[in-house]
Every structure is written in structure tokens, then in C-alpha cells.
Amino acid sequence: MPVKVMFVQLASCWGCHQSLLDLHETLADVLPQLEIVFWHTVVDHKLHDVEKLPDKSVNVGFTEGFCRTEEDLHLLKLARQKCKLLVSYGTCSTYGSIPSLLNLYPIEEALSRKFKEAESVVDGRIPDKHVPKMLEYVKPNREYVNYDLFLPGCPPEPPLIAEVVTSLLKGEMPKLKERTLCDECPRVKSEVIVIKKIKRDFEGIPEPEKCLLEQGYICMGPATREGCGAVCPSAGFPCKGCMGPGPNVMDQGAKMLSALASIVDYESISPEELVNAVKDVVGTFSRFTLPSSIIPKAVFKKK
Amino acid sequence: MAGNFEPKILGIFCNWCSYAGADMAGTSRMQYPPNVRIIRVLCSGRVDPQFVLKALELGADGVLVAGCHHGDCHYVKGNYRAERRIALLKRMLQQLSIEPERLMLKWISASEGAELVQTVEEFVNILKELGPSPLRKTG
Missing domain, CATH: 3.40.50.700 (NADH:ubiquinone oxidoreductase-like, 20kDa subunit)
Known part of the structure; x- marks a missing residue:
């Protein structure tokens, strides 16, 4: 059947x-x-x-x-x-x-931007019928x-x-693996990681074997669950965290933020420089998990 | 509401400096606003950003993280980590439309009871100016 x-x-x-x-x-x-x-x-x-x-x-x-x-x-x-x-x-x-990063904006503002203010729109109106x-x-x-x-x-x-x-x-309940991405990533990692400079994804060409985080790319591996086979890091592109948080983590973004702050070299990167290097904190660390984060949306004052 | 608003502050203090500093303020009989509830952690580097976010989510009006001065950390580098985490967290809060001033990081040593008193007074004033947290569930 x-x-x-x-x-x-x-x-x-x-x-x-x-x-x-x-x-x-x-x-x-x-x-x-x-x-x-x-x-x-x-x-x-x-x-x-x-x-x-x-x-x-x-x-x-x-x-x-x-x-x-x-x-x-x-x-x-x-x-x-x-x-x-x-x-x-x-x-x-x-x-x-x-797409849920839209939680950072009020829905009225988003609708107005999309249907009225976008550069390509002439005489726009928000569809209501x-x-x-x-x-x-x-x-x-x-x-x-x-x-x-x-x-x-x-x-x-x-x-x-x-x-x-x-x-x-077969009628069985599949059991998904639950360690972090770094556990299945084939790249070579040192015992202690210290980052002297944070690089954007497009800067330079990453070394083929070495851990991307060690090379200064923001790789979400430490805060991300395994299961994808580390396809992105294997191809030389830092993990963006699409598999969601690893085991026992409430908030992937906060966890990765924490991890990155603890491996930067304190003499080379000041707190201000770190913030400027990351720029979009929510969009980088909570890219895939904002609605499941501890604070799932921006807080708008009631008018 | 605005007139008699008393902010609720979560203090997360490191065991070796700031918590001892709060003890110092206590044993020296210094008076300071009772708005702060203090949790002791072993190091400011132990302060997981999830703690701060959870406190704010549960309705705390402000979070005060305090640790040792640079170079004084019992675990050598914990406070440097805390400093960078808080900087990133403040940007995160800003993106979530929560005033980053609701999060404060201070270095308070074991002998600085007076500094602690001043910090809490200052923070209470900042929070009274900002008003209740938009995430607060009850008045």
C-alpha cells in the first residue's frame, strides 16, 4: 500500500x-x-x-x-x-x-517600503483585496x-x-546527528584559535586545508548543528549557520557572538573594531534563527 | 508611572573583584539604591550573552555586568572577553530596537565599594530617564 x-x-x-x-x-x-x-x-x-x-x-x-x-x-x-x-x-x-529577519522592522514599514517606496514603483499602493x-x-x-x-x-x-x-x-523514526558542525568539518583546526584580523567573506582566498575561523573568516561552525556534511566550509566558504543551533543552545546568535568575542586577539582587535568588523550583528549571527532567538523580534514602542 | 518608576536591574558580578567590591560597600555601610539584584559568577568572562538576553526578555529594565579591571582578571583574560561580548551585544540590542544603554559594563575592584555605589546610582538614573523596559510584562 x-x-x-x-x-x-x-x-x-x-x-x-x-x-x-x-x-x-x-x-x-x-x-x-x-x-x-x-x-x-x-x-x-x-x-x-x-x-x-x-x-x-x-x-x-x-x-x-x-x-x-x-x-x-x-x-x-x-x-x-x-x-x-x-x-x-x-x-x-x-x-x-x-526572510524572518523582517522581524527587525514593523510590518507597516515593510509593506510601505515594498509597495510604495521601492525605486521601481510608480503610484504604488499596498494590496488589500x-x-x-x-x-x-x-x-x-x-x-x-x-x-x-x-x-x-x-x-x-x-x-x-x-x-x-x-x-x-521503513516505519522508523530517523535520528539526526546532534554535534556541532566543526565536528564533521574536514578542515584542520589548531588546539587554540586566535584571530588577529577579521575578514569579510570576499577578502583574499582562503587556504584550502586550514580552519576558516582561524583564517579570520566568520564561520558559524561552532554554534551550528552538524548534518549537512559541512558542504560550505569544504568548498572554501564560511558556514552561515543554516542548520540552526547545536545541542543545548537556546540562541544561536548569542552563542556565536560569544564564541567570536573569545577568540579574537585582544591586542589586535579592540571592542569597537570588532563591532565595526562584524557590522550587522543580528544579520550575521542570527541570520537563520531570529524568530527562535531569546528576543525574537525588534521591540517597537506602542504609540 | 514615570514619577515613581523604580527600575529592576540584574547585576552579574565577578567573584574576585566586583562581588567583593559590593561586599566592601556593604561592610562599609554605604547606602545605595536597592534596585539591583546581584548574581555572582566566577568571572565576567562567564557571562553568556544568553544570560543578558534572557534577563531582558523576562522584563529586567537593565543589566549591569561588572568585572575586574584590565590586567586584574583572576583568569587572566576573562574581562577582555566580556568587554568584546558586551560591545557586540549592545549592537545586537540596538538592532532589536532596545536601548543599548540598558546594558552596562563596569570594572569594579574589590576595594572600590564607593565606585559600586556611584555606578548603581548612575545606572538607576539612566534607566529612570529611559523609562520601563518595553519587554516588561507587568508594571
Whole structure:
């Protein structure tokens, strides 16, 4: 009997589903075992078809993206209602990810910027008809519904997806690895790391073998969970932290901020120089996890 | 509200200098505003930024981190770490639209009871000027 699955896309870029397609031939083994009951970008089942399904009749549901509008929220709650097992698929769904950095601005200001003030806009107006209402700020999906499994990554790497999907098909609960990224990163690390100069990502060419953090690039490895196979550092690009916080960490941004401050050389870099080198503190350290941080959004004084 | 607002301050003091400094103020019978609740940690380098954020999230109006003067740290470099963390944290708070003045870092040695008194008075005045934290849950 085929396994019933549904894929729900909330506010997201479709990148996670793209990553699923990157499984290539593996899909050929997996697809015949699946019956897709809802995946609005791929199969032609409508929302009202899903609404008619009995509760808990779908075996596995995958949610990609976060809730930006009331429609997203409805979809998310519907997915929870219809699925026996709900998987948070990708970083947007698990932690909020990059678009949720909009939590730093009031929604009115953001809408006005996008629809009225943008350089390309002439006589703009904020759309108010036939569109779902925007939510004031982004909360991580887990604050709306309960999940059975979190599969972070921006996007989750195909081998990780394959691992999860195959064990789910076998009826087993996949167990994701939980150490930090540095543990699986192949780069060579010294016992003690001291940074004399902080480099932006585009400055210079990184040495191929040595730890990127040691070379002065802000690599989020120490505060990030493993599981992606350290693809970015292996390719010479510092980790940006898309897998979310490592074990026992509440706030990935605060943890990385703390780590960086303790490895800079005190004689070469003053506190002011450090702040100027990092510039965008929230956007660098909490790039993927702002809505799941201790302070999840900017605090605006009530007028 | 503004007239009789008393800020709640979390003090995170290092064991070797600032906590001893607070003891000094106490044993010398110096008077200072009762707004600060002090937690002792072994070193200002132990102050995890998560502690500060959590305190603010729970509604503290201000957080005062105090440690040894440069060169005096019992663990050699803890206060240098604290200094850089607080600098980054202040920028983070600014981006989150929380006044960075709600976070204060001071070096207070074991003999500087008077300095502690002055710091707390100064911080209370700054916070009274700023008003209650926007994250405060109750009055």
C-alpha cells in the first residue's frame, strides 16, 4: 500500500523542494511507494480536497516555509490536523530563516517600503483585496503546532533527505546527528584559535586545508548543528549557520557572538573594531534563527 | 508611572573583584539604591550573552555586568572577553530596537565599594530617564 504524503508550502522560496528533486535517481525508487495527496506546485489537488480528507488520514506531511500570512497559518494547522506525522522541512519551517529577519522592522514599514517606496514603483499602493492578511511578525512554526521531526537546512542536503525519507518509509523514526558542525568539518583546526584580523567573506582566498575561523573568516561552525556534511566550509566558504543551533543552545546568535568575542586577539582587535568588523550583528549571527532567538523580534514602542 | 518608576536591574558580578567590591560597600555601610539584584559568577568572562538576553526578555529594565579591571582578571583574560561580548551585544540590542544603554559594563575592584555605589546610582538614573523596559510584562 502506498504511503500517503502531503507537501505544504508556506512562505518560502521552494528551495527545499528543489533539494528534494536533487535526489535524482533515488527518487525513482521512492516515488512509486508514495501517494501524493497534496503538493500544490506539483500535483493538481486543491485545498478543498485536503479539507475533505478525514483527520490523521495522511501518513506523513512535510511543511516548507514559515507563516507570513493568515493563509499560511491555515495551511499549517490543516497539515497538522490531517497528518499522522508532521515533518518540519527546512530551516524556514524549523527556525524562521533569512526572510524572518523582517522581524527587525514593523510590518507597516515593510509593506510601505515594498509597495510604495521601492525605486521601481510608480503610484504604488499596498494590496488589500484578494490577498490574505499579513501576520504582524514571524513566529517559528513549532509555536503554532506540534511537530514530530525537524529537518533543518537551507535547503536540507539531499543525502540527509534521503536518509530521513528511507527510514520513514521503513516505519522508523530517523535520528539526526546532534554535534556541532566543526565536528564533521574536514578542515584542520589548531588546539587554540586566535584571530588577529577579521575578514569579510570576499577578502583574499582562503587556504584550502586550514580552519576558516582561524583564517579570520566568520564561520558559524561552532554554534551550528552538524548534518549537512559541512558542504560550505569544504568548498572554501564560511558556514552561515543554516542548520540552526547545536545541542543545548537556546540562541544561536548569542552563542556565536560569544564564541567570536573569545577568540579574537585582544591586542589586535579592540571592542569597537570588532563591532565595526562584524557590522550587522543580528544579520550575521542570527541570520537563520531570529524568530527562535531569546528576543525574537525588534521591540517597537506602542504609540 | 514615570514619577515613581523604580527600575529592576540584574547585576552579574565577578567573584574576585566586583562581588567583593559590593561586599566592601556593604561592610562599609554605604547606602545605595536597592534596585539591583546581584548574581555572582566566577568571572565576567562567564557571562553568556544568553544570560543578558534572557534577563531582558523576562522584563529586567537593565543589566549591569561588572568585572575586574584590565590586567586584574583572576583568569587572566576573562574581562577582555566580556568587554568584546558586551560591545557586540549592545549592537545586537540596538538592532532589536532596545536601548543599548540598558546594558552596562563596569570594572569594579574589590576595594572600590564607593565606585559600586556611584555606578548603581548612575545606572538607576539612566534607566529612570529611559523609562520601563518595553519587554516588561507587568508594571
